[in-house]
Amino acid sequence: MYKIPVYLSDMKEVIRFVDKINTFEYNCDLCCGSYVVDAKSLLGVATLKGSSNVELIIHADKIDVLMKNIELNYC
Template sequence: MHTVQINLNSIDKVKAFVHSVNTFNTEFDLVSGRFVIDAKSIMGIFSLDLSKPINLTIYNDDDAEIMESLKPFLVQ
Protein backbone atom coordinates (compact mmCIF):
# COMPACT_ATOMS: atom_id res chain seq x y z
CA MET A 1 0.00 0.00 0.00
CA HIS A 2 1.26 3.46 -0.81
CA THR A 3 -0.16 6.96 -1.24
CA VAL A 4 0.40 9.57 -3.94
CA GLN A 5 -1.14 12.98 -4.56
CA ILE A 6 -3.18 13.52 -7.70
CA ASN A 7 -4.88 16.48 -9.31
CA LEU A 8 -8.31 16.03 -10.94
CA ASN A 9 -9.18 19.62 -11.80
CA SER A 10 -11.35 19.00 -14.88
CA ILE A 11 -14.19 16.73 -15.94
CA ASP A 12 -12.05 15.20 -18.68
CA LYS A 13 -9.31 14.38 -16.18
CA VAL A 14 -11.81 12.69 -13.86
CA LYS A 15 -13.21 10.56 -16.70
CA ALA A 16 -9.72 9.57 -17.88
CA PHE A 17 -8.64 8.79 -14.30
CA VAL A 18 -11.65 6.54 -13.61
CA HIS A 19 -11.11 4.73 -16.91
CA SER A 20 -7.43 4.24 -16.03
CA VAL A 21 -7.96 2.82 -12.52
CA ASN A 22 -10.79 0.55 -13.66
CA THR A 23 -8.38 -1.33 -15.92
CA PHE A 24 -6.55 -2.71 -12.86
CA ASN A 25 -7.74 -5.46 -10.54
CA THR A 26 -6.72 -3.69 -7.34
CA GLU A 27 -8.32 -1.32 -4.84
CA PHE A 28 -7.87 2.46 -4.94
CA ASP A 29 -9.19 5.00 -2.41
CA LEU A 30 -9.29 8.78 -2.67
CA VAL A 31 -8.85 10.61 0.63
CA SER A 32 -9.87 14.24 0.98
CA GLY A 33 -9.98 15.48 4.55
CA ARG A 34 -12.17 13.05 6.48
CA PHE A 35 -13.81 11.59 3.36
CA VAL A 36 -12.68 8.31 1.80
CA ILE A 37 -14.11 7.48 -1.62
CA ASP A 38 -13.65 4.47 -3.91
CA ALA A 39 -11.48 5.85 -6.73
CA LYS A 40 -13.33 3.69 -9.27
CA SER A 41 -16.59 5.57 -8.59
CA ILE A 42 -17.02 8.60 -10.84
CA MET A 43 -20.00 9.82 -8.77
CA GLY A 44 -17.99 9.53 -5.57
CA ILE A 45 -15.14 11.56 -7.05
CA PHE A 46 -17.49 14.38 -8.03
CA SER A 47 -18.61 14.61 -4.39
CA LEU A 48 -15.08 15.72 -3.39
CA ASP A 49 -13.48 19.17 -3.54
CA LEU A 50 -11.52 18.86 -6.79
CA SER A 51 -9.98 22.33 -6.63
CA LYS A 52 -6.97 21.02 -4.69
CA PRO A 53 -4.84 17.85 -4.85
CA ILE A 54 -6.27 14.63 -3.40
CA ASN A 55 -4.48 11.68 -1.83
CA LEU A 56 -4.78 8.41 -3.72
CA THR A 57 -4.13 5.23 -1.73
CA ILE A 58 -3.12 2.26 -3.86
CA TYR A 59 -3.53 -1.17 -2.26
CA ASN A 60 -0.92 -2.86 -4.44
CA ASP A 61 2.84 -2.71 -3.95
CA ASP A 62 5.49 -2.42 -6.63
CA ASP A 63 3.34 -2.14 -9.72
CA ALA A 64 5.12 0.03 -12.26
CA GLU A 65 2.26 -0.31 -14.75
CA ILE A 66 -0.17 1.38 -12.34
CA MET A 67 2.23 4.26 -11.66
CA GLU A 68 2.84 4.70 -15.39
CA SER A 69 -0.90 5.00 -16.08
CA LEU A 70 -1.26 7.55 -13.26
CA LYS A 71 1.52 9.88 -14.49
CA PRO A 72 -0.85 12.43 -16.12
CA PHE A 73 -2.65 12.89 -12.78
CA LEU A 74 0.27 12.96 -10.32
CA VAL A 75 1.19 16.15 -8.49
CA GLN A 76 4.86 16.85 -9.06
Protein backbone atom coordinates in the same frame (compact mmCIF):
# COMPACT_ATOMS: atom_id res chain seq x y z
CA MET B 1 -0.23 0.39 0.44
CA TYR B 2 0.92 3.48 -1.43
CA LYS B 3 -0.22 7.11 -1.14
CA ILE B 4 0.17 9.44 -4.11
CA PRO B 5 -1.03 13.06 -4.27
CA VAL B 6 -3.26 13.70 -7.30
CA TYR B 7 -5.17 16.64 -8.76
CA LEU B 8 -8.25 16.38 -10.98
CA SER B 9 -9.13 19.80 -12.37
CA ASP B 10 -12.15 19.06 -14.55
CA MET B 11 -14.70 16.40 -15.41
CA LYS B 12 -12.72 15.16 -18.45
CA GLU B 13 -9.75 14.41 -16.20
CA VAL B 14 -12.05 12.67 -13.70
CA ILE B 15 -13.48 10.41 -16.42
CA ARG B 16 -10.02 9.55 -17.82
CA PHE B 17 -8.69 8.89 -14.31
CA VAL B 18 -11.56 6.57 -13.34
CA ASP B 19 -11.30 4.71 -16.68
CA LYS B 20 -7.58 4.10 -16.09
CA ILE B 21 -8.05 3.02 -12.47
CA ASN B 22 -10.80 0.58 -13.47
CA THR B 23 -8.39 -1.36 -15.71
CA PHE B 24 -6.59 -2.62 -12.60
CA GLU B 25 -7.85 -5.32 -10.23
CA TYR B 26 -6.60 -3.93 -6.94
CA ASN B 27 -8.52 -1.57 -4.69
CA CYS B 28 -7.90 2.17 -4.82
CA ASP B 29 -9.38 4.99 -2.77
CA LEU B 30 -9.17 8.77 -2.93
CA CYS B 31 -8.83 10.64 0.34
CA CYS B 32 -9.33 14.36 0.97
CA GLY B 33 -9.18 15.16 4.68
CA SER B 34 -11.61 12.82 6.43
CA TYR B 35 -13.54 12.17 3.19
CA VAL B 36 -12.73 8.85 1.45
CA VAL B 37 -14.25 7.63 -1.84
CA ASP B 38 -13.72 4.60 -4.03
CA ALA B 39 -11.32 5.67 -6.81
CA LYS B 40 -13.21 3.40 -9.23
CA SER B 41 -16.49 5.28 -8.68
CA LEU B 42 -17.13 8.05 -11.19
CA LEU B 43 -19.65 9.76 -8.92
CA GLY B 44 -17.38 9.53 -5.88
CA VAL B 45 -14.32 10.85 -7.70
CA ALA B 46 -16.36 13.66 -9.29
CA THR B 47 -17.15 14.99 -5.80
CA LEU B 48 -13.41 15.64 -5.30
CA LYS B 49 -12.90 17.45 -8.63
CA GLY B 50 -10.88 20.61 -8.09
CA SER B 51 -10.06 19.78 -4.47
CA SER B 52 -6.55 20.22 -3.16
CA ASN B 53 -4.76 17.74 -0.91
CA VAL B 54 -6.30 14.66 -2.58
CA GLU B 55 -4.35 11.43 -2.13
CA LEU B 56 -4.72 8.25 -4.14
CA ILE B 57 -4.40 5.27 -1.81
CA ILE B 58 -3.47 2.07 -3.64
CA HIS B 59 -3.89 -1.25 -1.85
CA ALA B 60 -1.31 -3.31 -3.76
CA ASP B 61 2.34 -4.32 -3.73
CA LYS B 62 3.40 -3.53 -7.31
CA ILE B 63 2.07 -0.34 -8.84
CA ASP B 64 4.56 0.45 -11.63
CA VAL B 65 2.09 0.02 -14.50
CA LEU B 66 -0.62 2.03 -12.74
CA MET B 67 1.82 4.86 -12.03
CA LYS B 68 2.72 5.09 -15.72
CA ASN B 69 -0.97 5.23 -16.66
CA ILE B 70 -1.89 8.06 -14.29
CA GLU B 71 1.32 10.10 -14.44
CA LEU B 72 -0.49 13.20 -15.78
CA ASN B 73 -2.55 13.44 -12.58
CA TYR B 74 0.36 13.57 -10.11
CA CYS B 75 0.72 16.74 -8.06
